[in-house]
Amino acid sequence: MRHPVDKLNAMAIFVRVVERGSFSAVAREMQTSQPTISKVLRALETELGGKLIARSTRQLSLTDEGLRYYNECRQILAAVDAAEHSFQSGRETIAGHLRIGSSVSFGRLQIAPRLPAFLARYPDIQIDLQLNDQNQDLVSEGLDVTFRIGPLNDSGLIARHIGTTHRVTVATPAYLKQHGQPQTPQQLSEHNCLLFNLLNSQNLWIYERDGQRHEVRIKGNAQSNNSEAIREMVLGGLGIALSPVWLFSEDLKAGRVTAILQNYTAQSLPIHAVSPANRRQSARVKAFVDYMSQALEAAPELQAVK
Structure with missing residues (x-):
């Protein structure tokens, strides 16, 4: 007998493994073990009757069937997410893990100092701040939101203008x-x-x-x-x-x-908060982007020099 909830969970794990390119990274995210993640995916492959991932010593790569299934899983999970959001609209709690990306200097000087006040307001959020001076790929890095300074080259992202770097x-x-x-x-x-x-x-x-x-x-x-x-x-x-x-x-x-x-x-250069186009913004992402937008608007160091 099949269990739809377990299937959805397995599909979500499969999608995360593909996006992160690592069993161990997903295990850390979900606070479980790598063997547990591997077991879930093996069970999914058994039920489907074929291989999803061609495992090698260096990296994970998808089989042709796995690539098709991955794209279909993303659409299904997005539909489920949208349905849940529609039902829970106005009642969604601001809690859970929030993985944020930024350039090193902006993250260290403008984001990190504001995290204590944000987390005091939303104590049920756990933040993972990832700093990198190269533009991070949101999907492969597993980022919920990243902050970018300058013109945006990728129009396939959900972007919100939150400030200006004079x-x-x-x-x-x-x-x-x-x-x-x-x-x-x-x-x-x-x-x-x-x-x-x-x-x-x-x-x-x-x-x-x-x-x-x-x-x-x-x-x-x-x-x-x-x-x-x-x-x-x-x-x-x-x-x-x-x-x-x-x-x-x-x-x-x-x-x-x-x-x-x-x-x-x-x-001057625009500051954008950017999210993957294929994911609905969670309440915690919206809360953090709102908070940063208000903080940057009021920050003296974000104003032009007179």
């Missing part, structure tokens, strides 16, 4: 004393400019003044894929950077760096 051009007083202070964006080409190299704009810095756009190709002897590394280079007097205001807010207050080109507006 940027400021900065250098130390010592650097400016030695090399002079540029008065126009074009004069940046005469300076050692430090590049954060993960933005699509690369070495093109864009400013605006009186409705006119100013572009300058910068050059310098150092670059990094981590904005906090750029900050350390600036503080060391190495050169000039175009960076988020929130990265240098305390340094600006303390006078460790000086904001330059303030008659020009540097191109």
Whole structure:
């Protein structure tokens, strides 16, 4: 005799194993053992009468039948999820595991400090904050939501604009004393400019003044894929950077760096909360995104430098 609830559970486990690419990762998520996950999938394969996963020593890969079944399982689970949500609308509890992705600097400086207050408000949520300066794949990383700064390239995601990263051009007083202070964006080409190299704009810095756009190709002897590394280079007097205001807010207050080109507006970057398109946003995801949106709107370090 078949048990539909057990079948749905097995399908959900199968989908998670495919998305994470690891039995052990799913076992950790579900707070169970790897043999238990393997047993569930073997039982599912037995009931279906064929192999879903072609196991190898290096990685998991799907059989042709497994790929078809995976796509069908996703549709079925999404339909069940939508039906439950429709029934429970307005009564869904804000609880459970929440796996959040972010760039390293934004996660460390803007997300992590706000987690204590969020968890005090929602004590039944357990958070797993994953930081990576490369754009994380939400499905393979098992992320419920991730925060991205800059234009979104993937239109197949559910995205909500929650804030703006205003940027400021900065250098130390010592650097400016030695090399002079540029008065126009074009004069940046005469300076050692430090590049954060993960933005699509690369070495093109864009400013605006009186409705006119100013572009300058910068050059310098150092670059990094981590904005906090750029900050350390600036503080060391190495050169000039175009960076988020929130990265240098305390340094600006303390006078460790000086904001330059303030008659020009540097191109700002949108902040989005992004979720996989094939998953309904849970109450806990919505609660966290709402919380972060309100927090960023009120944060002084997210405002433009006057």
